[in-house]
Amino acid sequence: MQLILQIYRLEKMKIQQKTSYKHNLFLLKILESIARTGSLTNACIENDCEPTTVSRLLSGLEKELGVALLNRSKKPVQLSYFTVSHLPLIRRIIRLTDELYSSAEQAQKTEKRTIRFSLTTSSLSHPILAQIEE
Template sequence: MSDSFSTLRLFARVARTGSFTAAGKETGKSQPSVSRIISNLEKELGVQLFVRSTHAVRLTEAGEEYLTRIEPILSDIEEANHFVRGTGELRGRLRVGAPASFAQREIIPALPPFLAQHPKLKVDLVLTDSMQDLIDEAIDVAIRFGPLGDSTMVARKLGSTPRVVVASPSYLTKAGTPKQPADLVNHNVILGPSSIGKTGWSFEKDGKIQSIRVESQLMISVNESTTTAAVAGLGVVSTSYWSCRNELEEGTLVQLLPDWTIGEVEVNALLAGGRHTKPSARAFTKHMREALIRRTGF
């Protein structure tokens, strides 16, 4: 790899991470070395690309324009390198943003064959239940649940999973098992990220819809913890099947009102870069779609 190409890649990483130190860790360089390389690039171009401060660096207007122009070039070079190798081997770094629960339950178990096939590819899992900004956080692939808003990103559907209402056997022994959606108003309800801010749940059976108002003593901002709370006997939770599949199979949770549907959750992969999407991002998305079909049937 030429020094010029390495310098441009380093510039892009500093721009996306907002840190000489973070970019250095990703590329195996010290912070002083990264700072020196970027300073030399600025001298060569005759413009200041970054505004430095004690805690971070940010792009100047010239730096933003430069980044916009070079990132598609870097992606095209990576695509060309991938093509001429002819082996299908992926290299470089892939940053995947995903909800922590989905990563723990589905992505990480599916990673071994993907990483074994591409030993020179480095994968960063950036996990949070909050919505991630692909540009600011330099995410190559973001896993998103639910409807997608308008976006310039490329979307690939990974699958869909039904929503289910579940509770632990110990809770049901104490509180009783609801027979109709309306019975849930007399139960302790746990609200997770997808339910916070909503006033009710809607159920459908044979074309008939029942909507109930839900109130909760316990609201949790992390989806995985809602499943943990339900297993602990704290109440009833509405979540995706993928979020509690293991517990249902183990018997630590029981599905309630199985004859009623409460909707589905679509799962998509958003790929940054438009037509300049990284080969590794496309390969990862394809791998995850196939893995989800094998593991869950959805």
């Protein structure tokens, strides 16, 4: 049973490592919320997430980046000097990502699509051709 649990944990770690970049934007939004609201709890309420999950994900991002993002030695938890000094960049990344998604959404609405279909040769004299032209 222990071997199965160890294999499960290893596989889970592999999956988390492969998908960790997907959490980065979410975590940047959390860091920005902490800066605005003043606490991790308020940031989690604002972003509808669990503080324990966010803390774990932020720890993973800290390991990935090699710098502290939060100062956990103070209560309540505060942003690290690194995070505070990079808040303008964090906000810019969030804004640019929002603009990209907005632009993509707009493109979906306005993008021309090609419709392909085929007709039999006998349908050339059929009234359907008039409807297609319209």
